[in-house]
Amino acid sequence: MKIEGAEIDDKRMEEAVKELKKWREKINKELEKEFGTHKQRAEKIHPEGVKVIDYLEDYTMRGGKRVRPALIIAGYKAVGGEEPEKIVPASLSIEALQSYLLIHDDIMDEDELRRGDTTLHKMYEEYHEKEFPDGRAERFGENMGIIVGDIANSFAVAQLIKSDFDCEIKMKALEKFEQIHRHTGYGQVLDVTFNEKGLDDVDEEDVLTVHYLKTSQYTMAGPLELGTIFAEGSEEQRKMLKEYGEKAGKAFQVYDDMLGLYGDEEKLGKPIGSDLEEGKKTLLMVKAYENGNEEQRKKLKETLGKKDVTEEEVREVRRIVKETGSYEYSREMTVKLAEEAKDVLDEEKLDPKIVKFLRGLADYIVTREV
Amino acid sequence: MKIEGAEIDDKRMEEAVKELKKWREKINKELEKEFGTHKQRAEKIHPEGVKVIDYLEDYTMRGGKRVRPALIIAGYKAVGGEEPEKIVPASLSIEALQSYLLIHDDIMDEDELRRGDTTLHKMYEEYHEKEFPDGRAERFGENMGIIVGDIANSFAVAQLIKSDFDCEIKMKALEKFEQIHRHTGYGQVLDVTFNEKGLDDVDEEDVLTVHYLKTSQYTMAGPLELGTIFAEGSEEQRKMLKEYGEKAGKAFQVYDDMLGLYGDEEKLGKPIGSDLEEGKKTLLMVKAYENGNEEQRKKLKETLGKKDVTEEEVREVRRIVKETGSYEYSREMTVKLAEEAKDVLDEEKLDPKIVKFLRGLADYIVTREV
Numbered sequence: 001m002k003i004e005g006a007e008i009d010d011k012r013m014e015e016a017v018k019e020l021k022k023w024r025e026k027i028n029k030e031l032e033k034e035f036g037t038h039k040q041r042a043e044k045i046h047p048e049g050v051k052v053i054d055y056l057e058d059y060t061m062r063g064g065k066r067v068r069p070a071l072i073i074a075g076y077k078a079v080g081g082e083e084p085e086k087i088v089p090a091s092l093s094i095e096a097l098q099s100y101l102l103i104h105d106d107i108m109d110e111d112e113l114r115r116g117d118t119t120l121h122k123m124y125e126e127y128h129e130k131e132f133p134d135g136r137a138e139r140f141g142e143n144m145g146i147i148v149g150d151i152a153n154s155f156a157v158a159q160l161i162k163s164d165f166d167c168e169i170k171m172k173a174l175e176k177f178e179q180i181h182r183h184t185g186y187g188q189v190l191d192v193t194f195n196e197k198g199l200d201d202v203d204e205e206d207v208l209t210v211h212y213l214k215t216s217q218y219t220m221a222g223p224l225e226l227g228t229i230f231a232e233g234s235e236e237q238r239k240m241l242k243e244y245g246e247k248a249g250k251a252f253q254v255y256d257d258m259l260g261l262y263g264d265e266e267k268l269g270k271p272i273g274s275d276l277e278e279g280k281k282t283l284l285m286v287k288a289y290e291n292g293n294e295e296q297r298k299k300l301k302e303t304l305g306k307k308d309v310t311e312e313e314v315r316e317v318r319r320i321v322k323e324t325g326s327y328e329y330s331r332e333m334t335v336k337l338a339e340e341a342k343d344v345l346d347e348e349k350l351d352p353k354i355v356k357f358l359r360g361l362a363d364y365i366v367t368r369e370v
Numbered sequence: 371m372k373i374e375g376a377e378i379d380d381k382r383m384e385e386a387v388k389e390l391k392k393w394r395e396k397i398n399k400e401l402e403k404e405f406g407t408h409k410q411r412a413e414k415i416h417p418e419g420v421k422v423i424d425y426l427e428d429y430t431m432r433g434g435k436r437v438r439p440a441l442i443i444a445g446y447k448a449v450g451g452e453e454p455e456k457i458v459p460a461s462l463s464i465e466a467l468q469s470y471l472l473i474h475d476d477i478m479d480e481d482e483l484r485r486g487d488t489t490l491h492k493m494y495e496e497y498h499e500k501e502f503p504d505g506r507a508e509r510f511g512e513n514m515g516i517i518v519g520d521i522a523n524s525f526a527v528a529q530l531i532k533s534d535f536d537c538e539i540k541m542k543a544l545e546k547f548e549q550i551h552r553h554t555g556y557g558q559v560l561d562v563t564f565n566e567k568g569l570d571d572v573d574e575e576d577v578l579t580v581h582y583l584k585t586s587q588y589t590m591a592g593p594l595e596l597g598t599i600f601a602e603g604s605e606e607q608r609k610m611l612k613e614y615g616e617k618a619g620k621a622f623q624v625y626d627d628m629l630g631l632y633g634d635e636e637k638l639g640k641p642i643g644s645d646l647e648e649g650k651k652t653l654l655m656v657k658a659y660e661n662g663n664e665e666q667r668k669k670l671k672e673t674l675g676k677k678d679v680t681e682e683e684v685r686e687v688r689r690i691v692k693e694t695g696s697y698e699y700s701r702e703m704t705v706k707l708a709e710e711a712k713d714v715l716d717e718e719k720l721d722p723k724i725v726k727f728l729r730g731l732a733d734y735i736v737t738r739e740v
Contacts, residue, residue: 042556046579048563049556058651104520108513131568134675135649143478143562146516150474151555158526158548167537175543176539178528185521186419192513193418209416279505305504326692 001263001369003255008363016360023070030088031060031095038155052148055123060099067224068094071245077229078147078354079237087230090163093177094223096156101184103149107142108192109278117270121145165230173229180222185215185273197277199289210248211283215253221245237349244344244358250338252365254330259281259369261318262327267365267369273314279305283333284318288326291315296320338366371633371739373625375705378733388732393440400458401430401465407523422518425493430469435487438464438593445597448609448724457600460533462480463547464593466526471554476561477512478649486639491515513662534602541650543599549591557583565649569659569671572651581653582616585623591615610714614728622735624704627652628697629739631688637739643684649675653703655687658696662733666690 035057040051069091105111105121106260113119119125125141132140160174168309190210194202224241225359233241259268260275261284275282287301321327341362346354405427412419416484439461475481476489482499482577483489488496495511500635502510530544560580564572594611603611629638645652673683693696693722711732719726 039517045556045583046576048560051557052559075603104516108507108509108516130567135566139480140562140566141480144559146474146478147558147562151552151559153520153523154548154552154555157544160554161541161545161548167541170541171537174527176529178524178531182521182528185517186415186422187526189422189514189521191415191416192510192517196498196505196510206416213415234402296527325458350503 001259003334003366004330005260005331006338006366007276007362009368012360013363013367014360016357017364018066020067020361021075021359024066026084026088027066027069027095028061031154032057033094034089034155034159035061036090039282051127052151055120056099056148056152057122058117060095060104060125062117063175064095064098067271068098068219071223072227072230073221074354074357075224075233075241076231076243077227077354077357078224079171079231079233080348080351081227081229081231081251086164087227088163090160090173090230091193091223093156093159093163094180095160095227097177097181100149100152100156101188103145103152105188107145107149110341120148128194131317142347143176169230169232176222176226176272178230180218180226181339183213183222184218186258187218194281196307197281199281199297199304202285202286204283204290205278207286210252211253214266216249217304219252220249240344240346240349243360244341244362247337247341247344248358248365251334251341251362253333254283254286254337255366255368257284258327258334259316263358273309273311276303276309276314276317277305277307277319284321284326285330288321288324291324291326292320296324334366339360371629371738372703373628373704373736375701376708376733376736378737379470379730380611380659381708382726382730383733383737386727387454387734389433389727390437390440390731392663394436394455395435396433396458397436397439397461397465401462402427404459404525404529405431416425417520421497422521425490426469426518428466428487429473429484429490429493431487432487434463434468438468441590441593442597442600444724444727445594445603445611446601448594448611448720448728449598449601450721451597451601457542457597458685460530460535460543461593461597463526463529464596465532466522466529467547467551468472470519470522470526470602471558473522475558477515477519491517491530492592499539505563530649536605539602543596546592546596546599550588550596550621553583553592554588557588564651565675567651568571569651569655569667569674574653574656574660575657577651577653578620581620585626586602586616586619589622590619590623607719610716612721614711614714614732617707617714618728621704621707621711621732624653624700625738628704630690631684632697639740643679643681644674646679646684646687647675647677651699652653652717654696657694657699658691661694661696666694704736708732 006180023206033136035053039050039053072091072094081087095163102114103120107121121141121144124144125137127136128137128140160170161349162175165243187210190206191214194206195208214330223243224245225238228238260282261272265272285300287296287303292300299316303309303317311327345355345358386408394628400563405423408679409420409423412423443457472484473490476484477491481489482492486731491514495507498505498507498510500563508697509623527661530547530600557580560576561584564576564580591612594615595608598611631642636640655674656672659667662670673679673687713727715725
C-alpha cells in the first residue's frame with residue numbers, strides 16, 4: 001500500500017528487513033532446540049503430553065516474523081549488550097507469550113486458519129473427530145486450545161527464569177514481562193468489549209487505549225525495554241527506546257487498520273471485509289462516524305458488525321472514510337508518528353547500527369503490504 | 371462419609387480445621403488488600419478494566435478454603451520461617467493461580483455455578499445480555515473468561531516477583547511455581563482427553579498420573595515445597611514435606627472420587643451422577659472395569675459419559691464398584707496413603723506444631739464430607 005507523505009529511505013529499509021530475517025533464523029534455530037527440550041520432558045509424562053508439544057511446535061514454527069524477540073535483541077544491542085548466546089534464548093520468552101496469546105485469540109475469533117494452516121484448537125478438533133467418534137469435537141478442540149495456550153504461557157515465564165543473566169536483572173525483566181502480559185490482557189478485554197459496543201459508545205480515546213496496550217506496549221516498546229534491562233542500559237536509553245516503541249507501535253496499528261480496509265486482499269491473506277464483519281472499532285471507523293453526516297453515520301452503523309459484508313458495502317465504507325476526512329486523519333497520524341519515532345533515536349546515545357535498523361523498521365511499518 | 375480403617379485423632383483433626391480457618395482469614399484479608407491495589411491500577415486504564423477486577427474479586431472472595439496458600443505458610447513455618455508479614459502476601463500467588471485455573475475450568479466444563487454463585491464467564495454472558503442486545507452473549511462470556519483467567523495468571527506471577535524475599539529465593543520459588551503451573555496444565559490435558567476416551571483406553575496408571583500432576587503436585591506437595599524454599603529449609607526437610615504432600619494429595623484425590631459417587635449430594639453441592647455424566651475416569655471406574663465380568667463392564671461402559679444418568683443407574687454403578695472389589699481397592703489405598711503421609715513427618719526435623727497440623731489435615735482429608 002502506498003501511503004503519501006512518508007519519508008522513506010528505501011535502502012535503509014531494505015537492510016532493516018534483511019536484518020530482521022537474519023535474526024529470525026537465529027531465533028527459529030533456538031526455538032527448535034527449546035521444543036526439543038520440552039518434548040524430552042513431556043515424554044516422561046505421557047504421549048498426550050508429547051502431542052501438546054508437537055502441535056505447539058507446528059503452530060509456532062510454520063510462520064511468524066519474530067518481530068518481538070528481534071526487538072528484545074535490538075534493545076539489548078542498542079545499549080551495548082554483547083552476548084548473543086545469552087540474549088537469543090531469553091528473547092524466546094516473548095515468542096512463547098505470542099503463541100499463547102494467538103492460540104487463545106484464535107478460539108475467541110473462531111478462526112480456522114493461522115499462518116496458512118489449521119489453528120491449534122481446530123487441530124485438536126480434527127484429532128477428536130478421528131479418534132473419538134462420540135463426544136463433542138468442537139468443545140474438545142476449544143478446551144485443548146485453552147490449556148495448550150496456558151502451557152505455552154508457563155514456557156514463556158520459564159524461559160526468562162532459566163536465562164543466563166544475574167538474578168537482579170532477571171527479576172527486573174520478569175517484572176516488565178508481567179506488566180506487558182497484564183497490559184495485553186486489559187487491551188484484549190477492551191478490544192473484545194468495544195467490538196460488541198455500537199459506534200455511539202466508543203470514541204477515539206478508547207481506540208487509542210487499545211492500541212497503546214496491545215501494540216505499542218506489547219509489540220514494540222515492551223520488547224525494546226526488556227532488551228535494555230538485560231544489557232543494563234541507562235534510564236535515558238530505556239526511555240528513548242520506549243518512546244520510539246510507543247510511537248512506532250501506534251503508527252504500526254493505525255497503518256494496520258488502514259491495510260485492513262484498503263490493502264490487497266490476496267497479500268493480506270484475509271477478506272477485506274473481515275474487520276468490518278468483526279465489528280472492529282478502528283480509528284478509521286470511529287473518526288468517520290464522528291465526522292459523518294446523518295446518512296453516512298447510518299451507513300457505517302449498518303455495515304459495522306454485519307455478517308457477510310458485500311464488496312459494494314466495502315467500497316461504500318471506503319468512500320465514507322475518505323469523504324469524512326477520516327482516512328486523511330489516520331494517514332497524517334501514521335506518517336507523523338513514524339517520523340517522530342525515527343527522530344527520537346540519538347545515535348550518540350545508542351548503538352548507531354541499531355538506530356539505523358530501527359529507523360529502517362519504522363519506514364517498513366508504514367510501507368509494508370502485509 | 372465414613373471410611374473404615376482410617377485411624378483418626380478427632381481432637382487433632384478439629385484443631386487442624388480450626389487452624390486452617392484462622393489462616394484463611396489472614397489470607398482473605400491480604401487478598402482484599404491486593405484487589406484494592408489491582409483496582410487502583412485498573413482505574414487508570416479504563417472502566418472495563420475495573421469491571422475485570424470487580425468480577426474477579428467477587429469470584430475469588432465468595433468462597434474457597436485457601437488450602438494451597440495455607441500449605442505454603444505451613445511449609446514455611448515447618449522449616450522455621452518466622453515472618454508472616456512476608457509469607458502471607460507471597461502465598462497469594464497460588465490462590466491467583468487457582469482462580470485463573472478455575473475460571474478456565476468452568477468454561478471447559480460449561481459450568482454455570484461455582485462456589486454457590488455464577489461462574490465468571492456466565493457473569494460476563496449476563497453483562498452482555500443486559501448491555502449489548504445484538505451480539506452473541508455466550509461467545510462473549512467465554513472469551514472474557516479466557517482473558518480474565520489470563521490476567522489472573524499474570525497477577526499470580528507478579529505476586530511472587532514483588533514479594534519481600536531475597537532475589538535468589540524468589541527465583542527458586544518462581545521456578546517451582548512454573549513447574550507446578552506446567553504440570554497442572556499437562557494434568558488437565560490428560561484429564562480432558564481421558565474423559566473422551568473409552569474405558570478400554572484408560573488404565574490405572576493413566577488415572578494416577580492425572581492425580582499426581584493435578585492434585586499431589588498442585589494442591590499439596592507444590593505449595594509445601596514453595597514454603598520451604600521461602601524459608602530456606604534443608605533438602606531433607608523439603609523432600610520430607612514433598613513426600614507427605616504427594617501421599618496426602620493422592621489420598622485426597624482418591625477419596626474425592628469416592629465422595630463423588632458415594633457422598634451426600636446436598637453437602638457436595640452437585641448431583642451425584644455428575645462425575646459419571648462427565649465421563650470421568652476415576653480409579654473407582656477404571657478398577658471396576660478391569661475386574662468386572664462381561665455384563666458389569668457393559669453396564670459401566672453404557673453409563674459412563676451418558677447424558678442424564680438416572681438415580682437407578684447411579685445405584686447400579688455403585689453396586690458394580692463394590693462387587694468388583696474396586697471400592698475396597700480405593701478405600702484401602704486412601705487409608706494407607708493417609709497413614710503413610712502422617713508417618714513420613716518427623717517432629718525432630720520439622721516444627722512439631724506444623725507436624726501436628728499436617729497430620730490433622732491428613733485425617734481431615736479422608737473424613738471430610740465436602
